[in-house]
Amino acid sequence: MRPILLQGHERSLTQIKFNREGDLLFSCSKDHVINVWYSDNGERLGTYDGHNGTVWTIDVDRSSKYLVSGAADNTMKLWEVSTGKCLFTWEFPTAVKRVSFNSTDTQIVCLTEQRMGNQSALRVFDIQRDDGGDGTNQSLEPVSMFHPIGSKPTVCAFAHTSGLIVTGHESGKVALFDAKTGEEVNNNERAHMDTVTDLQLSPDRSYFITSSKDKTARLHDTRTLRVLKTYTTETPLNSASIAPLKPYILLGGGQDAMSVTTTSLRQGKFETRFWHKIFEEEVGRVKGHFGPINTLAVHPSGKSYASGGEDGFVRVHHYDESYFKAKPYGDLEIDD
DSSP states (O other), rough: OOOEEOOOOOSEEEEEEEEEEEEEEEEEEETTTTTETTTTTTEEEEEEEOOOEEEEEEEOTSSSSEEEEETTEEEEEEEEEEOOOOOEEEEEESSSEEEOOOTTSSSEEEEOOBBBOOOOEEEEEOOOTTTTTOOOOHHHHHHHEOOOSSSEEEEEEEEESEEEEEEEEEESEEEEETTTTTEEEEETTSSOSSHHHHEETTTSSSSSEEEESEEEEEEEEETTTTTEEEEEEEOOOOEEOSSSSSEEEEEEEEOOOOGGGGSSSSTTSSSSEEETTTTOEEEEOOOOSSEEEEOOOOOOTSEEEEETTTOOOOEEEEHHHHHHOOOTGGGOOOOO
């Protein structure tokens, strides 16, 4: 399995995302730039320029028409995917750490961080998608806004319905909030023992995976927030992703970026790790990055995956035929 190296960023990656078809890969980093690539061959299609700070987060809608991004310049921007044109900008008191579309692409949830006396806030915006319009007539005012009480949230996404938002917090808590009232509907205070670093939903949003600095990743039921599976490693995790087609979980991390210079690749644990979703055992690793892996994304068809690292590279891996034929657990393996 030979990786395709995508070199379009000068600083560490913060998030990467495939579109619904999987033909486009979006990446953002601390160098203010958002790139879009052909996932098949790694060709760069273009950039989305306009942010003046670290771009922390991106999300693309199901039709690949709009891209939304959040950055450390305290703004959230809506872009036209095909032209790279910025359609609308929302401004906030603090940096935007996470953005996400709902399942129908009619709303965006946006998480702003706690800083300088401003509380951490979750805001929900309606997105005007009228076919005749050009997408520039968005509303500056959120349809709802609330401040989660207690530990500050680090990640968020719409749950199985657009009426609920699932969040991961600094204390390790995972919670469900009502998107309209901001009321905490459900929570699991002991989901993790340390900061939740990533949250990715399954394709049908019925379950999701979280990664944490407590060196574990966990699979949760979206309705009940019950922990279904736990994957325990020996290194802090920055990202976790669910592989479609095969029963695997991909984990990425490595020790903190500050203490990396003193260690070798092997000791830093900079590999992408494949775990069996059901049996909770590690089945393989892929080396490559020269620093911690910050973000992972799996192709929607399950035929490839991409990883973004502290080293500024995105690596796209197209699986070999042997990956699809492998049965590490023999007759216990699940048949498609």
